[in-house]
Amino acid sequence: MSALSVNAARLWSDHMRMAEIGPSPEGGSNRPALSALDAEARALLTAWCFALGLTEERDALANTFYRRAGSAALPAVAFGSHLDTVPTGGRFDGVSGVLAGLEVIRVLAEAGITTKAPLELVNWTNEEGTRFRPAMMGSRVHAGDMTLAEALSVRDDDGISVAQALAAHNLAGPAAPAPRRWAAFLELHIEQGAILESTGQDIGIVTGTVQARYFQITVTGTPSHAGPMSMDRRRDSLAAAAEVILASERVGIAGEPGGRSSTTWITNSPNARGAVANITRLHSDVRHEDPARAAEMQTDFLGAVAEIATRRQLRIDVDPYTTFGPVRFDAKIANTLRTAAQARQMTTRDMLAVAGHDAVMAARVCPAAMLFVPSVGGISHNPGEYSTPEQLAKGAQVLLDAVVALSA
Amino acid sequence: MSALSVNAARLWSDHMRMAEIGPSPEGGSNRPALSALDAEARALLTAWCFALGLTEERDALANTFYRRAGSAALPAVAFGSHLDTVPTGGRFDGVSGVLAGLEVIRVLAEAGITTKAPLELVNWTNEEGTRFRPAMMGSRVHAGDMTLAEALSVRDDDGISVAQALAAHNLAGPAAPAPRRWAAFLELHIEQGAILESTGQDIGIVTGTVQARYFQITVTGTPSHAGPMSMDRRRDSLAAAAEVILASERVGIAGEPGGRSSTTWITNSPNARGAVANITRLHSDVRHEDPARAAEMQTDFLGAVAEIATRRQLRIDVDPYTTFGPVRFDAKIANTLRTAAQARQMTTRDMLAVAGHDAVMAARVCPAAMLFVPSVGGISHNPGEYSTPEQLAKGAQVLLDAVVALSA
Helix, strand or coil: CCCCCCHHHHHHHHHHHHCCCCCCCCEEEEECCCHHHHHHHHHHHHHHHCCCCCCEEECCCCCCCCEECCCCCCCCEEEEEEECCCEEEEECCCHHHHHHHHHHHHHHHHHHCCCCCCCEEECCCCCCCCCCCCCCHHHHHHHHCCCCCHHHHHHHCCCCEEEHHHCCCCCCCCCCCCCCCCCCEEEEECCCCCHHHHCCCEEEEEECCCHHHHHEEEEEEEECCCCCCCCCHHHHHHHHHHHHHHHHHEEEEEECCCEEEEEEEEEEEECCCCCEEEEEEEEEEECCCCHHHHHHHHHHHHHHHHHHHHCCEEEEEEEEEEEEECCCHHHHHHHHHHHHHHHHCCCCCEEEEEEEEEEHHCCCCEEEEEEEEEEEHHHHCCCCCCCCHHHHHHHHHHHHHHHHHCCC | CCCCCCCHHHHHHHHHHHHHCCEEECCEEEECEEEEHHHHHHHHHHHHCCCCCCCCEEEECCEEEHHHHHHHCCCCCCEEEECCCCEECCCCCCHHHHHHHHHHHHHHHHHHHCCCCCEEEEEEEECCCCCCCCCCHHHHHHCCCCCCHHHHHEECCCCEHHHHHHHHHCCCCCEECCCCCCHHHHHEECCCHHHHHHHHHCCCEEEEEEEEEEEEEEEEECCCCCCCHHHHHHHCHHHHHHHHHHEEEEEEECCCCCCEEEEEEEEECCCCCCEECCCEEEEEEEEEEEEHHHHHHHHHCCCCHHHHHHHHHCEEEEEEEEEEECCCHHHHHHHHHHHHHHHHCCCCEEEECCCHHHHHHHHHCEEEEEEEEECCHCCCCCCCCCHHHHHHHHHHHHHHHHEEEEEC
C-alpha cells in the first residue's frame, strides 16, 4: 500500500467537466465515436495530460497513449478506457476509467514520484460500437482481431467511413495500431449492473468475461394487405419477429442469474401502415458466465425460433455470426488489485464482466485485468447512470496503488 | 344489358404494357406516387386517352380526369382508380380500375356510341399513401376531407414534399381539387382477399366498408446495457412492443371472419446492438364490418396493451388518432352493378371493403359504388398479386354495362 491518496473532489470535478462535452437533455452524455464532440473530449484530455508533462502518441485509429517516462528501461504499465458513449449514454461508462487513470498520474506528479516503469494512460477509439460496428474497435485492431483496413472502411448509418471521420477531425496518427509490449493493462470501469450495490461491496475484481453469442436473424414472410387478407393466411414477418423477441427474453430469464439474453435491434419492411410486413430483421444475443450454459441457451433460443418458423409457415434464417469470450484476465494482476483494495479496508468481490470492454481485447496481447466500481441502481447506457464521488475515488485509489505496485 | 362486349385480350395487354413501367425484380410493380415512374405511367394513359379523342384535365394535386363528351348537358358518369403502387406492389391494385375504365371507352369508341351523359375516366393521385401519408390523398382532398395546402406540404421520408414532387414532374394542374358534380363514381378493384375465390363467385358488389380504427403507439422503457442489467430490472420497450404486436394479432384472429387487426409499422430506439431499447413505436389497426364489434376489438386491444404496461412497469401511450368508415355505397348504383352482372349470367356477392379506396372518398360528394374482381389466392400488395384475364374482363364488362345504363 502506497502512502499516496487520490483526490476525490478533483476526480469528480474532472468527470463533471468532461460531461459538459456532449450533454444530453436528460443529463447524460451523447458523444459518438469520432464525432466533433469526441474530438473535443480528446482535446480536453490532451490538454490535461500536456499540463502534467506527458507525451502523446496516436495510432492510425486514433487510439491515444499519454506516456509518463519511468526511471528504468522497462515495459510500460498501461491503464485507461474510452471517452465515446452510446446515444443514450451516461457520464461514467468509459470516462471513469480514463479519468481515474488521469488521477493516478496527477497524484504521482504532485508527489514528485517517478516510477521505475514508464506509465501509459490510454484512450481507446470507439469502444461502444454504436456509430461504427463492431464494439471495441480501437482495442480490437490494436490486438490484431481486426485489420486496420477493415476498420477504416466501416461506415456509419450516414455512409461516413471511419477513415473519413478520422480525417474530418484530424485525429489519426501515422502508425498502424500494434501491441505496445506493456507489462500490464488495467481498466477501471463502472459495473453497469447492480451486484456490488446489492451486496454492499466496494470493488469488483473482474476475473474474466462471460461468453456471449450474437445472432443476426431474418424473418421472411409474405407481403399482403393489412385489411382484406384473412388472419390465418397471413405470413406476417413482424408478428413472427415479435415471438422471436419474446423467446429471446424467456431464454434470458431462464438463464439467470449467470445468463442474459436480449433482442435490441429491429428493422421491418415494407414498414408501411397498410401492408403486412414480409421482411423483419433482428439482432439478439445470449450471454452466460458458463460457456456450456451459453451454448444451452443458444440451443433453447434457436429451438424456439425454429418452432415459430414451422408453426407460422414462414422462413427464419439465423446467422450466429460471432461469439465473444470467455476471457480470463491475468490472475496475478487481479490479485494485485485485490490486495490493493483489501489493504485499504475495502471489500471486494470477484466477478465476471457481462459486457465487452477494451481490457478484454488488451488481454489478447498483454497481461490485463479490470476493476469495477458500483453503479447506483445498476443503471447504465442511460442518462441516469451514476456512481458517487466516493465510489469513484475508492476505485481510483485501488488503481493508483496497483499501478504503483506494478511499476515500482 | 348492352350489346357491347369488352375485349379481354386488349384489356390484358394494357395491363402488361402498364406493368413495364416500374417493374419489381419479383414480377410486381413498384411505382411510388408522384415519382418519375408514376409520371411515366400517367403519360402512357394520357397517350391512350388522347388517341380516343378524350380531353384531359388535371387539378392541383394531379388528380386527372379524361373526359368524353356526351350528347346531353348532363352530369358526367365517372369511373377509375389509381396508378400508384406500394413498394411491394402487384400489377393490378388500382391499375385494373383505371384500365377497365379505359376499356369501357375503347368499346364505346369502336362502336361509335356517344352516351347522353359525358363520361370521365379518373386517375386519382397517391391512393396508397406509402410515400406520402395519408392514403387516398387525391380523392380525399377532392372530397374536402383534407385541404390542398395540407396535402402539398406532406413530405416523404427523404424530405421531399408533395408540392416538390408535383413540380419535379410537372404534374399539377391549375385548379384546386373540388367535387365535379358527377352523376356517379364507379370503381372496379381487385378484391385483395380470397372470399370470391373461395366461394367461386365472379363479381363482388361492394356495398360499403368496414370500420377501421388506427392507433399510433409509443412504448417508453428505460435504457440499459444489454449485458449486465439483470432481466427482471429491465424495462425493455422492444420486448413490451413485441407483446403489443401479438396482442393485436390475437384481437384480429378473435374478430374473424368480419374482423382484422394488424401491426405493420415499427421504429425502435436506440436500436443499438448493445443497448436494451427504451422507446419503441408501433402502428396498429383494428377493422370490423360491424362498427360495434370494431369498438369491442379496440377495447380488447387497449385492455391488453394496458395489462402489458402494468405488468412490465413501463409506459405505453396509445393515440387512437383516426377511424375510417363505415361507409355505405349508393344502393341504386350498387344495384345497377348487380343487375348488370346477373344479366351476363355472372354470380355476385355483396361484400364490404376491408381496405380504403378512392370510391370511399368519392362517396362523400356523389353517389358512388364499387365492384370487386377475384384475387387469385387473395394475394395483394405483393408481386404475386394476380387476377386472370377472364376475371378482369368480366369485371370490365359489368363496369361497361353499368356505365352505359347510367349514362344512356
